[in-house]
Amino acid sequence: MGEAAAYADYPSVRTRAMRRGARSVLVYLRTMAVFVVVWALVAHLKSNPVLLPSPLAVMQAAVDLARDLELFYHAWVSFARMLVSLAIASAIAIPLGLAMGLSRTFDRIVDPTIELLRPISGIAWIPLALFIFGVGNALPVFIMTYAGFFPILLGTVAGVRDVDRRLIDAARTMGVPQRTIVTRVVVPAALPSLMVALRLGVATSWTAVVAAELIGAPSGLGYAVEWYRELLMTPQVMAFIAMIGVLGYVCDRLARLLSDVFAPWASR
Amino acid sequence: MHETGVHERALAAIPGHDAAQAPAHERAKLRLQDVGKRFETAGRAASVAVQDFTLDVAQGEFLVIVGPSGCGKTTVLNMLAGLERPTAGRVTLDGVEIAGPGPARGVMFQDYALFPWQTVRGNIGFGLRHGPAGSALSAKERAARVQSCIDLVGLNGSEDKYPHELSGGMRQRAALARLVANEPEVLLMDEPLAALDAQTRLILQDELLRIWGQDRPAASRRTVVFITHAIDEAVFLADRVAVMTTHPGRLKALIDIPLARPRNDATRASPEFQALTQHIWSLIRDEAYRATVT
Amino acid sequence: MSAKGGAVGVHARALGLGFLLPASILVVWQALGMASGNPRTPVPTHVVSSAIDLVASAELPLAILQSLMRVFAGFAVAAAIAVPLGLAMGAFRSVDRNVDPLVESFRPIAAIAILPLAILWLGTGTAAAVMIVAYAAFFPIVVNTVAGAKGVNPTLLRAASTMGLSRLRIVRTVIVPAALPAIGVGLRIGMGVAWTAIVAAELAVGAKAGGGGSGGIGQMMFVFYAYSIELNRIIVCMIAVGLVALALDRLLRLAMRLAMPWSAT
Known part of the structure; x- marks a missing residue:
């Protein structure tokens, strides 16, 4: 009104x-x-319609693929894998990051190991993971979880460390006990940074999924792109590449939405 | 007035505001004895922030500490709050050494330290919900207390806004309400008006004195230690002004402000006010000047 | 004196704590690997001896060198396009409005997704790899450059224009220096992404084009997986990938510090 x-x-x-x-x-x-x-x-x-099909041919291919739902099936498979991976990565990285941010000693124990692993990109794990998991769902999920894990962890640690000291002081001067300060001050104060980290995690794991599926999965967008390349059906290849872009954009929007829902005060 | 009535009810609940006790203003509520504070930084010479600082603050007194920036005012306040421990001397509240922060000493921080994820109402009720101040209260009583504090500072209509939706003056009011809601015996304020524009500042000085209870007998007032670098603000608010100097931070002078209460715009215009302001300025002018050229 | 000794003590203890976890992981790994009885199972001691073999035979250094050459080539292409474009987008609203939709539309497409197209157009050799790297590095560089150029303090711009500078001259004298730190960040991120992309591209090429020689460390890893199943050697390659990533990042950081002593990053 x-x-x-x-x-x-x-x-x-x-x-x-x-x-x-x-x-x-x-x-x-x-x-x-x-x-x-x-x-x-x-x-x-x-x-040369194999090397460079016309926009119309690509549009036609996309419509056909959408009509028999193949486009959406592979998109859904990749998307579901990413959701599972991010859930696993968050379930490990967020508590670990909280503990590392809160305890100097714990941080000193764990941080060097993290820093040793971090430069090894998720993609570099593909050959070893192929050997361990074989071709299937487990490989892309493992690679994406690994790829999403580090940004989420680092964002959580940074968020906890950067909590405005005076907010904690303010709670202390009200006599709020230590445990309550962690749950009611540190966690909400670190939430915006955690949400940014989650968005980064979405981006890195989405990049990793295409690589993982291209090499070691029987389904998903990465698999579909490669499948149609081998058949030299370039319009279909391009339609699936476009779908990767669209879904990547949608995932980023969803992560932003999540941030607006859980940390509405962070948006300015 | 309606607001004053609410405030008196809020005050009546505070221990130590009992008129039957000895004249409140004559007892030392807070005491700093030969207090010193050194900061050790690895690899560098220790810096002395505060040295040989001795000061009593009486029950119900409005004490203002002024001094140039870097004189250790905030360090003194933090020691009173229990956020920092002195490296020499004693800091006591009612004769008991201050070992850490506690709800009897409420703090208002320079840029308010409002919790950005809490609404005005959530911020004001934070200490009641999660600290000892509200542990004896039912949810209904807590809500009533929060409401009375909202009324007290005049934030009606903005209760459900987040801090980032408030103007500077409203944030300051919210922080003040949060402070009062926990009903501390001592209010410690670290330049609470520094971030405001000049007009808002004058208005909130008046408000602050009203909430402190300047038109009531001294016995029913709370003890306030207030830090500022603005001399006119110090003179307008204070019963006594403590003037500090830098390097190291020491107490240079303690000046009584005998201006009659309640104070108002007429006070600001009076020759006495001008004379006191001039006097304090003369005490710190040389040092303040040096600070601008070195 | 005593404070200094204490600091050293704290440092040493921190270092000791840091070694604790990796060391115990290595010990447990070695014990489990030896207990499994399968000679294929990788264990730290075999990883070390494989590393010595691979370095001594020059296989690993040559593969890394080949991958690095591709990264540098692709990165140079990306920077040469992205930095001027980003500056133009940041400095001129009309350029930004017209080009930004294109950048934003292609940005969510992972570099690896266009690998099939790159193979189709350029074959499985170096050219395709360079294209993937350039595509991957392009976006972080352009986005950071635009942000840097747009983030210039508007008062500085107004100050410059009140001194009568032309728009082009303002770009050169105010916007470029002010945007340099952000460009540096973009280049660093771009380099990291480029290295990840080359490994992915070589792996995928190895996986899809068979053993047929485009080389590089990524394909070397895939050959170890698919043809000889030498897990120890795969792990050596993984560690090498990590070390190169670290070295590239440090190198770029150092270069930024030398080039921009006024910037904190």
Whole structure:
């Protein structure tokens, strides 16, 4: 009610914001249109549908793949693997990060091991993990969990360490006991940084999933891309690559949404 | 007035505000005896923040510490709060040595230290919910106390806002309400008005004195130690002003402020006010000047 | 004196604590590996001897060198495009508005996802690997450069324009220096991503194109997995991948510090 009334008083604010939104959509469409036209021209000149199919052929392939749900099946498989991996990674990394952030001694014991493992990218684990897990669900889940683990851990540790000292002091001067300070001050204060870390974890594990599926999984977007490449069906390859991009974007949006829900005070 | 009524009820619950006791203002509530504080930094010479600091603060007194930046004012306050321990001398509350922070001494921090994930209401009730101050209260009583504090500082209508949605002045009010909600015997304030613009500052000085209870008898007032670098603010608020100097932080002078209470805009305009301000400025001018060129 | 001795003591104890966990992991690993009885099972002592073999035969150093050359080539291409583009986007609103949709549309596509296209277009050799690396490194560099150029204190810009500087000159004298630390961060992140990408690309090429020689450390690992099943050697390669990543990061950090002594990062 109140807000509507405020808008009624300043109608220009609302229309101006809408106009700006509409204009940015237009600019976006214009840029992408230029891109597609250039692509179509080059494809036409090359006239080699295997090397560079026309935008229309890719669109057609995407529609066909969507119609028999193949596109969504592989997308769902990859997405589900990422959810499972992030859940496992968070379940280990968040408590570990809390303990490392709170206890200097624990940090000194664990941190060197973490720092020894961290430079070894998740992808470098693929050959060894292939040997241990074989081709299947376990391999991509392991690689993604590993890839997502480090950003989440480091973000949690940094979040706990960077908690504003005076917030803790404020709670102490109210006589709040130590344990309550951890649960009611340290954890919420570290939450925004944890959410940023989770977003980073989503990004790194999404990159890792494609590599892992490309090499060692019988399903998923990475597998599909490679499958159609071997069949030299380039339009399908490009449709799946686009799906990887779209889903990567959606995952990032979801992580942001999670941050807005759990740490609404962090957004400015 | 309605607000004053609420406030008196809140005050009546505080131990140590019993009129039957000996004249409250004559007892030393807080005592700093030969207090010193050195900070040891690995690989560097220890720095002396405070040295030979002796000061009594009476029950119900409004004591203001002024001094140039870096004179150790905040260190003194932190020692009173129990957030830092002195490296020499004793700091006592009612004769008992202060060993750590406690709910009897409430602190208001310079930029308020409001919990960003709590609303105004959540911040004000934080100590009641999680600390000892509210352990004897039912949820209903706690809510009533929080509400009375919201009324007291005039934050009605903003109870459910988050700190980042508040103006500087409103944040300051929220921090003040949070402080009062725990009903501490001693209020320790570290430059609570420093971040505000000049007009808001004047308004909140008046508010602060009202909440402290300047129009009531001295016995029913709380003890306040207030830190500022603004001399006019010190003179306007204080019963006594403690002037500190730097390197190391020492007590240079203790000045009585005999201005009549309640104080208001007329006080600020009075020649006595101007004279006291000038006098204190003359005590720290040389040092403050040196601080701007070195 | 005593404080110094104490500090050294604390340091030594911290170091000791740090060694505790890796050391015990190694011991347990060795014990379990020896108990398993399978000669294929990797154990730390065999990993060390494999490492000595691989280094002595120059196989490992050569593979790393080949991968590094590809990383440097791809990284150079990425930086050469991303830094000027990012500066232009940060300094001129019109460039930003028109190019940003393209950048943001391709950014969520993982570099490895375009590997099949790269193989299709450029084959399984160095050219495809360089393309993947360049694609991977491009985005962190461009995003950080834009952020750096846009984050310039507007008062500095206004101060420069009140002195009568032209827009182009402001870019050169104010925006570029102010954006340098952010560009440095972008280059560092880009280098890390590039190294990860080359390993992934070589692994995938190895996996999909068979043993046929594009080389590099990634493919070397895959050959050890697929053809000779030498797990000890795979672990040596993993450690090498980690060490190179660390060395690259340190090197770039050092370069940034030397190039920008005023910046804290």
